[in-house]
Amino acid sequence: MSAMTDQTSSFDIQRVPFESPTFDVMDGAARWEIKVHEHGMIALVDVMPRLVPQGQTADAAIVQAARVSYGQGTKKVNEDRGLIRYLMRHRHTTPMEMIEFKFHVVMPIFIARQWIRHRTANVNEYSARYSVVPDRFYVPTIDNVRQQSKTNRQGGEEPVDVGTAQDFLNYLERCHSAYKEYESLLEKGVSRELARIGLPVSVYTEWYWKCDLHNILHFLSLRMDAHAQQEIRDYAGAMFALIKPIVPIAAEAFMDYVHEGVHMTRLEIESLRTGKPLATDNKREQAEWEEKRKKMGL
Numbered sequence: 001m002s003a004m005t006d007q008t009s010s011f012d013i014q015r016v017p018f019e020s021p022t023f024d025v026m027d028g029a030a031r032w033e034i035k036v037h038e039h040g041m042i043a044l045v046d047v048m049p050r051l052v053p054q055g056q057t058a059d060a061a062i063v064q065a066a067r068v069s070y071g072q073g074t075k076k077v078n079e080d081r082g083l084i085r086y087l088m089r090h091r092h093t094t095p096m097e098m099i100e101f102k103f104h105v106v107m108p109i110f111i112a113r114q115w116i117r118h119r120t121a122n123v124n125e126y127s128a129r130y131s132v133v134p135d136r137f138y139v140p141t142i143d144n145v146r147q148q149s150k151t152n153r154q155g156g157e158e159p160v161d162v163g164t165a166q167d168f169l170n171y172l173e174r175c176h177s178a179y180k181e182y183e184s185l186l187e188k189g190v191s192r193e194l195a196r197i198g199l200p201v202s203v204y205t206e207w208y209w210k211c212d213l214h215n216i217l218h219f220l221s222l223r224m225d226a227h228a229q230q231e232i233r234d235y236a237g238a239m240f241a242l243i244k245p246i247v248p249i250a251a252e253a254f255m256d257y258v259h260e261g262v263h264m265t266r267l268e269i270e271s272l273r274t275g276k277p278l279a280t281d282n283k284r285e286q287a288e289w290e291e292k293r294k295k296m297g298l
């Protein structure tokens with residue numbers, strides 16, 4: 001027998017019941033799924049907290065964490081909705097980290113490349129070294145073949161003419177025909193890890209992606225924004241739709257203070273105060289100020 005003794009058996013675990021009846025924030029469902037484009041999807045597969053007191057939402061976990069720092073007796077911010085909105089406005093973010101969401105996402109590799117830049121999530125991706133890549137490719141609809149933006153070097157805007165759109169779709173078709181060769185090379189015995197490297201970035205991958213609410217809202221602030229590529233915005237919008245019923249108060253505050261809000265620079269405030277043009281000859285900064293003025297209806 002080992003000389004080491006099992007000390008864990010000496011701990012007395014007290015199982016403290018909930019003070020009031022609880023319910024499952026996902027209504028007992030295994031997953032909440034939203035289809036994105038022809039082959040993609042995002043599914044919410046788990047949440048922490050999964051059980052919350054009846055009549056509340058998972059927002060309660062934010063309040064519970066915040067009250068540890070503000071104290072139960074805090075009078076000025078003792079109303080839950082007001083507290084969460086206060087935290088959002090003042091970027092007191094750690095209480096938001098007490099909530100976690102786990103998603104299963106199926107998306108093209110070019111979107112996954114943008115998504116993976118968000119380093120604060122836990123990710124487990126489908127291995128194309130281990131399994132055969134399924135025959136799924138992203139193809140935009142013909143009216144969504146966008147022309148290069150004149151103002152944003154990274155962006156696309158209005159659709160190209162129908163003939164050019166068709167040329168683009170034909171070009172994708174030719175790229176996707178690489179899949180047949182991929183299959184036949186696998187049959188000839190080429191390893192999966194090498195055979196996959198000839199596939200285009202429109203091919204789909206999938207992963208489990210777990211992240212806390214604070215970092216999800218940061219992700220959404222960047223990827224629901226008009227400057228993000230349309231295709232990842234489609235996923236970000238679906239992600240927001242999945243979390244909104246679970247944390248409706250935080251979601252509303254995010255919309256009010258972050259997504260629909262406007263951050264202003266000192267130069268912009270100065271221009272607004274004096275009525276003078278923005279004190280810079282940087283064209284991009286001027287264009288950004290114009291965008292913000294438009295958003296504010298000025």
Ligand SMILES: Cc1cc2nc3c(=O)[nH]c(=O)nc-3n(C[C@H](O)[C@H](O)[C@H](O)COP(=O)(O)OP(=O)(O)OC[C@H]3O[C@@H](n4cnc5c(N)ncnc54)[C@H](O)[C@@H]3O)c2cc1C
Binds near residue numbers: 118218222
């Ligand atoms: C419209 C758009 C265009 C983009 N264009 C490009 C591009 O052309 N080229 C390119 O390479 N990328 C590009 N990106 C990616 C961008 O630069 C960020 O890498 C990405 O948005 C992730 O942002 P993040 O680092 O804030 O997020 P996360 O990685 O989720 O990090 C969240 C926050 O945690 C903190 N953090 C995380 N890791 C560290 C760390 N190691 N050190 C310090 N702080 C850390 C930071 O405060 C960070 O804001 C683009 C992003 C967007 C939205």
